[in-house]
Amino acid sequence: MKADPAGVLAGAHYLDGDFACGEGAMAAGCRFVGGYPITPSTEVVERMSRRFPMMGGIFIQMEDELASMAAVVGASWTGTKSMTVTSGPGFSLMMENIGLGAMMETPCVVVNVQRGGPSTGLPTMVGQADVMQARWGSHGDYELIALSPQSPQEAFDLTITAFNLSEIYRVPVMFMLDECVGHMTEKVVIPKAEDIEIVPRRLTKKPPGEFFPYRVNGNSVPEFARAGDGYRFHTTGLTHDERGYPVMSADCQEVCVKRLLDKINDNADDIIMLEEEDIDGADVVVIAFGITARVARMGIELAAKKGIKIGFIRMITLWPFPEKRIRELAGKIKAFVVPEINYGQMVLEVERCAGGKAATVSVPHGGGGVHDPDVIRDAIVGAAK
Amino acid sequence: MEHHLLKYLREEILPTTHCPGCGCGQVLNAFVNAIDTLRIDPRGIISVTGIGCSSWIPSPYFKGDTLHTTHGRAIAFATGVKVIRPDSNVVVIAGDGDLAGIGGNHLIHAARRNVGLTVYLVNNYIYGMTGGQVSPTTPFGVVTSTTPYTNAEYPLKIAELVAAAGANYVARWTTYHIRKLIASMEEALQTKGFAFIEIVSQCPVAYGRRVGLRDGVAFMEYFKENSVSVRKSKTMSEEELEGKIVVGRLARRERVEFTESLRKIIEEQRTGTGA
Numbered sequence: 131m132k133a134d135p136a137g138v139l140a141g142a143h144y145l146d147g148d149f150a151c152g153e154g155a156m157a158a159g160c161r162f163v164g165g166y167p168i169t170p171s172t173e174v175v176e177r178m179s180r181r182f183p184m185m186g187g188i189f190i191q192m193e194d195e196l197a198s199m200a201a202v203v204g205a206s207w208t209g210t211k212s213m214t215v216t217s218g219p220g221f222s223l224m225m226e227n228i229g230l231g232a233m234m235e236t237p238c239v240v241v242n243v244q245r246g247g248p249s250t251g252l253p254t255m256v257g258q259a260d261v262m263q264a265r266w267g268s269h270g271d272y273e274l275i276a277l278s279p280q281s282p283q284e285a286f287d288l289t290i291t292a293f294n295l296s297e298i299y300r301v302p303v304m305f306m307l308d309e310c311v312g313h314m315t316e317k318v319v320i321p322k323a324e325d326i327e328i329v330p331r332r333l334t335k336k337p338p339g340e341f342f343p344y345r346v347n348g349n350s351v352p353e354f355a356r357a358g359d360g361y362r363f364h365t366t367g368l369t370h371d372e373r374g375y376p377v378m379s380a381d382c383q384e385v386c387v388k389r390l391l392d393k394i395n396d397n398a399d400d401i402i403m404l405e406e407e408d409i410d411g412a413d414v415v416v417i418a419f420g421i422t423a424r425v426a427r428m429g430i431e432l433a434a435k436k437g438i439k440i441g442f443i444r445m446i447t448l449w450p451f452p453e454k455r456i457r458e459l460a461g462k463i464k465a466f467v468v469p470e471i472n473y474g475q476m477v478l479e480v481e482r483c484a485g486g487k488a489a490t491v492s493v494p495h496g497g498g499g500v501h502d503p504d505v506i507r508d509a510i511v512g513a514a515k
Numbered sequence: 516m517e518h519h520l521l522k523y524l525r526e527e528i529l530p531t532t533h534c535p536g537c538g539c540g541q542v543l544n545a546f547v548n549a550i551d552t553l554r555i556d557p558r559g560i561i562s563v564t565g566i567g568c569s570s571w572i573p574s575p576y577f578k579g580d581t582l583h584t585t586h587g588r589a590i591a592f593a594t595g596v597k598v599i600r601p602d603s604n605v606v607v608i609a610g611d612g613d614l615a616g617i618g619g620n621h622l623i624h625a626a627r628r629n630v631g632l633t634v635y636l637v638n639n640y641i642y643g644m645t646g647g648q649v650s651p652t653t654p655f656g657v658v659t660s661t662t663p664y665t666n667a668e669y670p671l672k673i674a675e676l677v678a679a680a681g682a683n684y685v686a687r688w689t690t691y692h693i694r695k696l697i698a699s700m701e702e703a704l705q706t707k708g709f710a711f712i713e714i715v716s717q718c719p720v721a722y723g724r725r726v727g728l729r730d731g732v733a734f735m736e737y738f739k740e741n742s743v744s745v746r747k748s749k750t751m752s753e754e755e756l757e758g759k760i761v762v763g764r765l766a767r768r769e770r771v772e773f774t775e776s777l778r779k780i781i782e783e784q785r786t787g788t789g790a
Contacts, residue, residue: 164595183784188598188777193624197591200584200621204563204595207582212595227592230585338558357580358600360558364525364575366583375528375575376583 154289164201229268246497259472273394412441429506456483469493536731538716569610569637587618626680647721683708
């Protein structure tokens, strides 16, 4: 369906990534935000709390990030598109109820404007070291989706995509900005509402009594009933059967949890967004995301002057990981070069998927700044030898 | 003949998991009595629970919408529900460990916001589900499985704390005062704004055996003998109140409910009449 014009600030704007993300959320139909102030993410909720009343949206500044994430999952169970916004320390606190959201199959978006860590780390300075946490931060086995924008325009566009994916797969989507993208100001073009496609909640048409909250018929994602509509349903973070009732058994665990994994993994090809350049005939493929993708392009230009054939993959989707594509390329190229603003996180996945068929070169950066393009150039040159 | 309150329960998953002599059954009984008396349509009740024995009072047995969430976070979760569904009765039933311990901060701030939740805190003085560990309401000097040489901490007066935080309705009763509890639960359900009842309850299995109260009946006698009314408590010294359970209504206010304030702001901004 088309976006609600009330939430769409159509036109060309000069926005930072945080504001653009907030505008994207409102355009996507987000009408509830629970959040807690934390740099460098707070501008998102400052923007939204100002604009929200005009479209009937509600922002609550909760007492902490535990409460923020809990309120977001709660609001989503009323059928309202919901989001929270944070940075590393708050992201850590949210992990508990991100797991609840995954287990209850709750559409919602979690924005993490990453700064350097661990702990309090580097407030206001860039990091990309929460990408593994985005995937593995809550306990137990589950799958979710994580996206990484490289610009304010993408912060807008991909926030809408994040909401849409969360509705399609009934899963929390991690929206992994980094501080550079969050605080960078660029031109952002917001289309008219009628040009923005949004995915509404897939509500059941079954009457109460015939509806089972976790019954799937061929589809791997169940239909949704809103709390308060009279369905008298049960949902829980406990392992549950199709009625939502808790069942403590290995058999039920297998059915309940396996589907949480399958619904993402089986649709990975539809979910994964990559931007590829000059892959054919490349000896070295650089893989990067977020602000580092923009810096890496300069490193690639510098290395190309030395006659090296370099391909580039920008990961827009971080999770699910583009496993298939990396495996395909591994047999054809000499090496992958992976710059990222951490001490080597996504490179572990690249290395796993390369399976020894191509070398894997990590180009780490501890955070607080971006890579020197010369460092990336040198890594490419080294990998090409 | 079917019991007239069975229609409020999910018969297909009874009996409950609660132990013999537990007070949770009494609380469930009181709750469905209250909604039956008030003729509240259970389709309009959204129950949100946390983790612990008391959360199993409605989850999964009560036949409304029942959302069984994480430990301590039921009130925060329910806040997200209530602001979107202000016309539903959003009810949280959970224990002392859940609401006074791990979720204590959420309880304070929900009371401060005066969000229109109905919260029944079932205080059995112990972490029952995990096998009898000390809780924030366990009395000083009691032996528990994690205070084997007696508890060196003092218990939290949780109802008084919620009253101080600004809730519109606060009361405390015990499972012995079942009729007064039902009447109080009705008042709470009819309150606009944050309504809170501390229900002092019994756990013979994990707590009672530590303090010489081995079954439900022993607890009923204990609650009867050791309860004093709010009115009488005002004439007693702190020493005299030591070990007593003050029962009755502790607060009643008419502050505007949180969701109403939010809706008013939205309306004012939409019509251009606001600040």
